[in-house]
Amino acid sequence: AQSVTQLDSQVPVFEEAPVELRCNYSSSVSVYLFWYVQYPNQGLQLLLKYLSGSTLVKGINGFEAEFNKSQTSFHMRKPSVHISDTAEYFCAVSGNQFYFGTGTSLTVIP
């Protein structure tokens, strides 16, 4: 069985500060991992994905994530956040279907 746990439901951070959104997964098969962002009244948009190869993956909007197999984690970071990064972020693992975490609400404080 596969599952995703997002360790923080809400993350407040000041503008221009760094942020890390944490994601742990469980999977008994090959791992494909994703981060999506959802802005208010919109669907989900893909930020980045890990399929294979380098464990450090770079996405859009300055986000990057590191796949750690031994710790079964896929934490995502951004060195300096902007007000426009305020949104809901979802981590997902795929196998026979996609399994999404319950989301992390990132609030950037001016």
Added chain:
Amino acid sequence: KAGVTQTPRYLIKTRGQQVTLSCSPISGHRSVSWYQQTPGQGLQFLFEYFSETQRNKGNFPGRFSGRQFSNSRSEMNVSTLELGDSALYLCASSHLQGAGANVLTFGAGSRLTVL
């Protein structure tokens, strides 16, 4: 090219009624998946259609059903609505069937409120 289009965007129904939601995928995408999003539960997989056939189904009661047409457009139906069915219903399309390394493109969703 146009994205994934979901209609209607908002709707209000009462308990016991039924509802039909529509999803038009990205041109060329043959897979359409449906998800239910509620606060605290995140996204729950409903079902996936590929080439007009249901390929996978989540753990939802039989009141939730769907179909896909020859042009890849999909509809989902919820019968005998309950208060707990209030949610944002998201449709996602992809080029390939199934999950794996597939990449989903989501629509903006249909927000259903059941009174």
